[in-house]
Amino acid sequence: MKRVKVALVRCNSYESDEVYKAVKTSISLIGGVKQFKKYGERVLLKPNILRGANPSQAITTHPSVFEAAISVFKEAGFEVMAGESPGFEGTISAAKKSGLLDIAKRHGIIFDDFKEVMEVSNPYGEIVKRFTLAKAAVEADFIVSIPKFKTHSLMYYTGAVKNLFGCLPGIRKAKFHFKFPERFNFASMLVDLCVLLNPRLSIMDAIIAMEGKGPSSGNPRKVGLIIASTDPVALDYVGVSLMGYDYRKIPFIMEAFGRKDFVNGPDEIEIVGEKLETVKPKDFKKIKIISNDRISNGKFPLWLKDFVQNIFFPKPFFMKNLCTGCGKCIEICPASALDFSRDKHHHYIEADYKKCIRCYCCDEICPSKAVKIKRFLFL
Template identity: 30%
Template sequence: MLQTLYSVNDYKEELVYPAICKALDALSVPDDLRPGMKVAIKPNLVMAKSPVYPVTTHPVVIRCVARYLRSHGITDITLAESSGGLYNAEYMKSLYKTCGVASLEDVLHLNMDFTARTIPCREGFVNHSFHIITPILDADYVINIAKLKTHAMTGYSGGIKNLFGTIPGLEKPQMHYRFPDIEDFSRMLLELAQTVNPAVTIIDAIDAMEGNGPTGGTSHPLHLLLAARDFYTQDYFAAGLMKLDPMEIVMIRQAVEVCLAKPGEITLTGDPIPEDLTPFQVPDTRRLDFSTSLPSFLRKPFTALLGSIFKSYPKLVPEKCVGCGKCAESCPAHIIKIKDHKAHFQKKGCISCFCCQEMCPMKAIEVRKAL
C-alpha cells in the first residue's frame, strides 16, 4: 500500500498545489483519467462553518485537486456532499457560501441535484442496499477529500467516515437510530465505504481537529497532506499520527479484522513523518465512556447490561443555547424539543449518538455521565 505524506505549512495555493501534484502523480492517478470522464469530489462539509475553523475540508485543497484534474483534461468535476443538516438547494447554497466553496465555481460544479438513488450492496453485507446521493452514483471516478478529526461517536474521522456524507441529509441520523451500537454502526460504515469505493482518498491534515469533534473541537495542526488509494490502511496510519491507538477505533479495528486495512504493508513516500507530533485530545464522550476501553467481545454484553448506567449523554449549557433547533432537527430519537428559545432533552430514548452535539453551531451541548 503506497501512502503519500507531504508537509504543507499553510493553506496557500502555491504550497498546496505542488503537494497535491506530487501525491496524485505518485499514486498514478493520470493513468485512470479519460477524456469526458465525470469526476465527483467528496469533501467534508459537515456543517456551515468558515474554513478558518478545522471543521470542513479547506477550499484551497479542493481547488488544487480540481486544478490538477483540469490540467489532465478533466472538466466535468462536481463537488458532491450531503452535510449534517438538510439536503436541499436553499440549505446547501448557504452552506457552500459559508464553507468557502462557492468561490470554486471557476474550476468545478457545485452539486445542485438533491436527489438520491438506492443501490444494492454486495452479497453477504448486513445492509442490502444504500440510498446514496445522485452525483456520487453518476460519477465515473470519486475522489474523497476528508478532514482529519477526532469524533464524539466514532473516536476518529478520516477517509472511511467521510463517506457517511454520501447518505442524503437527515437520513444520516436515521442510520444512527438503526445502528445505535458502535460495532454495528462501524460495520455499516465499512459496507458503505466498500459500496462507494473512491479511487483516491486525500486527508486534509494541514489543520486538524482535536477534542469534541467533528464540529465542536479545537485546532491541532499537523501541517500534512496525506493521500492513498487504500483509505482503510490510510485511516490506520492517520490515527497513529494523532497518537490514537488505531485498534481502539472500532471502524479501523474492524477494517483490520476483515483485511481491508493492512497496517503491515505501508510504504511511505514524500516527506518524513514529523518528529514533533503530539497526542490529540480525545472527545469528552471517550474520556467518560469506560466501555470504549473494553475488549470488543465484552463491549456488547457490557453495554446491554450496564450501558445505561455508564453511558454518556448530552447536557445543555443553557447560556450558550440560542434555540435554533438544529439539534432537534438532527436527533434520530426525536427527544429534543425547543421551548422558550432553549433546547430541552428527554433522557429516555437517547441513543448517545451525539448528532445533536455535532450539529450545534454554538457548542452548547456538553457530555455528562448517567451517574
C-alpha cells in the first residue's frame, strides 16, 4: 500500500533564509515542487488571517513562511497569487497588519480580497451540495493551504482543512455557523468544502504555534517546525498528534477518514524528516474535549435541549474589565445573541444564552481577550 507522506522539518526561527530552506526541504521530502505542474501553472496561496494582528501574536501565518512559499513556486515557474477573507475585518487591512500584504507587493503578486464570488456545485458533498466561494479560489489551477498551528475553541484544532473556510467570503462564514451549530455537523461541512477545493499541497507554520484558548486568544508557543503534505487530512492528523490529542476525538479528522477522498487512517500515513516523538512539544495546552459532545444532536424537546446545552456545553462570558466596547462580537454573532447593556460605569456585552449556538465566533474575533469560554454548572 502506497502511503501519503507528511514532512516534519525543524525550523527554529523566522529568519528568512532558515524558513525558506525548511519549506523547500519539506516539499522535497514529499516529492518536490515539480509534481504540481500536472495540475497547471496558476497556484493560489491561502494563508491564515483570522484578523489583522502582529505576527508575534501567533494568530496568523507568519510573513516569512508565506514568502518562502511564494519563492519556491515562483522559482519553479508557476504563476503565483494569494487570497484570503477574514471573518470580520477587510482582507487588505488585515493582510497589511499581519505583514502579508507587504510580502505580496515585494514579490509582485496579487493578494485577492475574495469579494468576487461564484456559486459552485459540490456533488460529492455529504451535507453541503453548493457553496458560494471566492472566484479566485475556484478558478486557480490548484490551491496551497498555508495554515497556522493553533488550537481552536470549536474544532479543538485548526490546520490545513479548517484554513480553507477562509475561501468563503466574509460574513458568509457566520451563516454556516448558524446553519451547522453542532460541532460534528460543522466538521462535516468543513470536509465537504475540502473535498470541493481539493488543495494539492499544505504547508503549516508550526514554528511559533498558539496553545491554550485558540484560535486568537491563546498564547504563543515555540514548536519549531514546518509541516507539509499533499493530503490536508494527513497533515492535520500529524498536527493533532503533535498537540497531544487522540485523533479519534477530533470530529473533522474522523469525518474525513470515513471518506474516499483522503487518507483513511494512520496506517496510510508516512512521516518523513523528523520523528514525531522527538519533536512533539511537552505539555501543550489544549482545548478540553467535551466527552458528551454528541448529546447536542439528540432529539429532545426544545426546553430540554436548552437545558442540556446550558449544562454540558461551555458558553462565552464577557469580562467587563477587559471589554473595550468595540462591538465586533455583536456584528459577527450568527445567532444575534449579543447586545450592549450598561451599568453605572460603562457599556458591556450581554448574551442571550437561549439564542447562543456555542460557535465561539465572539471569542475568535475579540481583540482584547475579553471572552472566556467556560461551563456554568454545578457538576
